[in-house]
Amino acid sequence: xxxxxxxxxxxxxxxxxxxxxxxxxxxxxxxxxxxxxxxxxxxxxxxxxxxxxxxxxxxxxxxxxxxxxxxxxxxxxxxxxxxxxxxxxxxxxxxxxxxxxxxxxxxxxxxxxxxxxxxxxxxxxxxxxxxxxxxxxxxxxxxxxxxxxxxxxxxxxxxxxxxxxxxxxx
Numbered sequence: 001x002x003x004x005x006x007x008x009x010x011x012x013x014x015x016x017x018x019x020x021x022x023x024x025x026x027x028x029x030x031x032x033x034x035x036x037x038x039x040x041x042x043x044x045x046x047x048x049x050x051x052x053x054x055x056x057x058x059x060x061x062x063x064x065x066x067x068x069x070x071x072x073x074x075x076x077x078x079x080x081x082x083x084x085x086x087x088x089x090x091x092x093x094x095x096x097x098x099x100x101x102x103x104x105x106x107x108x109x110x111x112x113x114x115x116x117x118x119x120x121x122x123x124x125x126x127x128x129x130x131x132x133x134x135x136x137x138x139x140x141x142x143x144x145x146x147x148x149x150x151x152x153x154x155x156x157x158x159x160x161x162x163x164x165x166x167x168x169x170x
Contacts, residue, residue: 001158008151009068015144016065019058026054046127053134060141064148070163091162095153102149106142113139 033047066072079090115121116131123129156162 001154005151005155005160008064008147012064012068012144012148015061015141019062019065022054022058022061026051026058046125049123049125049127049129053129053137057134057137057141060138060145063141063145067145067148067152068163088156088162091156092153095149095156099146099149099153102142102146106139106146109135109139109142 029044029047029050033044036042036044063072079087079094082090113132113135116135121131123131152163
């Protein structure tokens with residue numbers, strides 16, 4: 001089981017790194033756009049579109065890694081006041097609820113991605129980006145988050161450490 005946990009966290013870490021690379025690319029594109037507009041009186045005409053895709057991709061690709069590191073915002077008003085088996089039970093209820101909701105959201109993202117793939121839909125900008133590319137990054141990020149949630153659920157069920165909000169393990 002530890003091999004599975006390490007594999008899932010490794011995949012989440014890679015997605016987190018991809019998210020960081022996308023952020024650097026977005027900053028580079030913004031700086032390039034500033035340069036073009038300031039000195040050459042022109043534009044790429046796709047900055048807002050690409051930054052929008054980047055924000056969506058970054059957000060979803062980083063979900064699994066953020067969860068593992070305890071960086072996701074959680075409402076711990078009840079959890080921090082509980083201990084032992086009761087805390088573990090509440091944690092499992094929270095994980096399971098998030099897993100069910102995540103699968104529901106994933107289904108709709110997947111359906112939308114599949115429809116755009118089948119239709120060959122492209123963006124309405126001059127770049128005509130195939131819509132399945134940015135949507136695919138969101139689907140991958142959501143899938144990794146679901147797998148990370150499942151791995152965490154198994155870890156808590158088997159008596160493993162619980163992730164705390166400030167990062168680290170309990």
